[in-house]
Amino acid sequence: MGLFFQVALDGLFNGLLYAVVAAGLSLIWGVMDVINFAHGEFLMIAMYLSYWLGFIWKIDPLVSSLAGGLFVFLVGALTYKLIISHTIGKSAMSALLATFGLSMLLKNICLNRFSPNFRLLQETALGGKTFNVGGIIVPLPQLVIGIVALALLYVVYHLVKKTRLGWAIQATAMDKEAAELMGIDTEKIYLLVFGLGGACVGIAGGLLPSYLAVHPEVGGLFSLIAFVCVAMGGFGSIPGALLASLLIGLVEAFAGFYIAPVFKYVAVFGLYLVVVMVRPRGLFGW
């Protein structure tokens, strides 16, 4: 039975990580109806940044994660300015394809510069530390990321629901033209939303190199799983994305442990197909 809880805990930790990646994606999707295919690569950028800061200047990922958040905020804002803003109002697929191009570009620049090697930071404040709760091993880095993820989700949720900026974001999502007539600078809102979406993955990605190795392909799977979480959770719903992410983390862990590791993703993507067949707008969509 201990093993069962251990697997469940691992699944939940992974789910929280997916949730924070998905939250940024969900925000962008909900407000702009854009799928950012380069979202996983944003995570990769933050991981590389944190890795190199740690490797060269011995800065701990706990600190670098803030730098990661800031840096990816800028990357996100820049992506919006240079690419996404030109695709608004064109076919729904154009932003997806353009960001796919961006993901290819970023991935291969890292491949070219940093080689395909897997890189993991040694000797970090959290790395490798675990503690034991009633026979279940709790890894410290995952725990910290889980807590940070929950905090970030709360901040984003609070920001969107309770602040004036959040109301402006919601208004823009509902009806862009009406929002403009009310004096909301929608261009600025879009820029901020893209930046915020980036900052979420940036902070999470900054923490990761203490237990997850960074390599150029690391983002791809995160992107796909985050799409699935967002779509399953329902159009632009952050609590929905959180629940879907936790569910997916659990399904992934149990399928990987009790069936076979290769069936992890078969189960995850299969679950998505089943859910959208039954509820074509996701679990919490309308």
Add this chain to the structure above:
Amino acid sequence: MKARGKTEGKDLLWFGLLGVLAVMPLIPGPLQGSFTQHVMIQILLYACMAQAWNILGGYCGQVSFGHSVFFGIGAYGAGMAVVKYGMIPWPGAIAGALIAAAVAVAISYPCFKLKGHYFAIATFAIVEICNRLFMVWYWVGGALGLDYSFSEPGWTHFVWYESKRGYFYGALLLFILVFGVVRWIEKNRLGFYLRAVREGQETAESLGVNSTKVKLMAMAVSAFMAALCGAFFAQYNYRVDPPMVMSLDMSMKFVLITILGGLGTFYGPLLGAALLIPLQEYSRALLGGMGGGVDLIIFGLLIIVVVVYQPKGIMGIIDGIASKMKRSEEGGK
């Protein structure tokens, strides 16, 4: 009368193109090089793949990212016939194409009710599932894939070792088949139905078009063609394994070449392939010394630029120039 005259002009262009392609490997000089022939074969193959996707994605407006599954089924059809049963690849290729069409219809029937991004993500999910399942499906070789052993070169076994000329004519046949079918569809009732569904499903239905049936037909034809391309791909590489044929990257190639050339246009897929494949092959060959991934960096940049600044692709640029010339001609009078 006017429309007919226009079609004849188009026919002339088409047969002229085929004539040029048919004699190309016979011209002595730089076209005889093995690498050049490899590039030409790849152009034809990827043009066919993009055109197969174009039936559904371009003419019918259903953007699928799942075509590598059908491509893979075709590749495995040929591979299984040759490696597992020691037969010639032809029956395997046909069987693969039929299975791919059947699988496509079975998968898309429920998926077509999903809208927009939900449909796109569902097609990603299907690719990932199939990729993983083929990895552990030992009957079809699992992760190791199927490796061809030596067989008598020629058309019966559809393998050549010494020269690539046979493959070139094989690819040309495929090209004639795929592009021919699309031309036929374009001119006939189905083509109009497809475009009607793309422009507005509800409007098309109100005029008596059975949109589900039309979409499923487009899907079946598209998957059948994609699978034939897959069979060719397996024969050309002498092997099949899951990441090679069934991956998101492969799926994306179907989409991106078409977008680059011009979505929903007849010559778009060929133009896209003719631009992208040489760019990819030569940059890989020439810039390979700069470290891995240079070809894909260029590819990524190109996609962004095209999608952002010229969403109609190369055909859009050509149309732009043509209409400008026409206007200045009229202005001259």
